[in-house]
Amino acid sequence: MKRILSGVVAVLLSGTAAIAADIYQPPVEPIVEQPVEVIQTSGWYLRGDVGYAWNNLRGANFYQGGPGGSIAEFATAEIDDSWVAGVGVGYQFNNYLRTDVTLxxxxGGDFAGSTFGGCGSVVGPCVSSDVSSVSAWSLMANAYVDIGTYGAFTPYVGAGVGATHVKWDKLRNTSCSVSNPGACDPTTEHEGESKWRFTYALMAGTAIDLTCNLKADVGYRFRQVDDGNMFGYANGGGPGYDEGFYIHEARAGLRYSFGNVCEVPYEPPPEPIVYK
Known part of the structure; x- marks a missing residue:
């Protein structure tokens, strides 16, 4: 009997060991998060932009008969579309707020206008052809709200205030008979005027990450420039005034930041190769 019991126990023990060997699992290696290398710099950035401007002259008027005469409006007054270019320096306060100063x-906005009235040496009603051009420098202080970052894209909205130095070229005025367009008065030149004017701007766009510190900036800007002097008195006409500008701009540029926090996966140095 003892021999039988010893044999049964030996069989059971050998089966238990076999089962344990079958269900054995190697220990699970702990998950180690891949470290990242963080590059911390300041919050300053530089920017440069170019764009195309759709220009809207809000109107223009002048004195007939000199400064003591009556005010008359141009029958037509338009300026062509033109281009814009600028630079700026700014500061990124956090992921949502930044400001900059731009110049x-x-x-190259060419002006074309016309008026109706009498001529000097030509009999009958006349129509004038008035040509000039306008250019400007704008100095603006701007603030932006970055709405959030979605992949490589960061949309934003912004607003700015500042001043624009508007410079008009000479206005050349030629009046010709309505019934006989070949009969014209000699061309009169009025000296152009220049003046600083209050300006405000509204912006919207998106920044696109190119590298950790370099972003492309594509957006729209609206500017309103206040009214001001346009040209001076000459030959019984003037001075003249414009009623300001609406400027719609499509812009593209680059922003180089000294202040981004860049996270890149840490890569340990390669293991040395050992030749055996």
């Missing part, structure tokens, strides 16, 4: 040049 922009707005150039």
């Amino acid at each position: 922009d040049y707005w150039g």
Whole structure:
């Protein structure tokens, strides 16, 4: 009997060991998070932009008969579309708020206008052809709200206030007979005027990450420039005044930041190769 019991116990023990060997699992390696390398710099950035401007002259008027005469409006008054270019320096306070100061040049807006009235040496009603051009420098202080970052894109909205130095070229005025367009008075030149004017701006766009510190900036800007002097008195006409500008701009540029926090995966140095 003892021999039988010893044999049964030996069989059971050997089966238990086999089962344990079958269900054995190696220990699970702990999950180690991949470290990142953080590059911390200041919050300053530089920017440069170029764009296309759709210009709207809000109106223009002048004195007939000199400064003591009556005010008359141009029958037509338009300026062509033009281009803009600018630079700026700014500061990123956090992920949502930044400000900058920008200096922009707005150039090459050709003016074309006309008036109706009498001529000097030509009999009958006349129509004038008035041509000039306008350019400007704008100095603006701006603030932006970055709405959030979605992948490489960070949309934003902003607003700015500042001043624009508007410079008008000479206005050349030629009046010709309505019934006989070949009969014209000699061309009169009025000296152009220049003046600093209050300006405000509204912006919207998106920044696109190119590298950790370099972003492309694509957006829209609206500017309203106040009214001011346009041209002086000459030959019985003037001075003249414009009623200000609405400027719609499509802009693209680059922003180089000295202040981004860049996170890149840490890569340990390669293991040395050992030749055996």
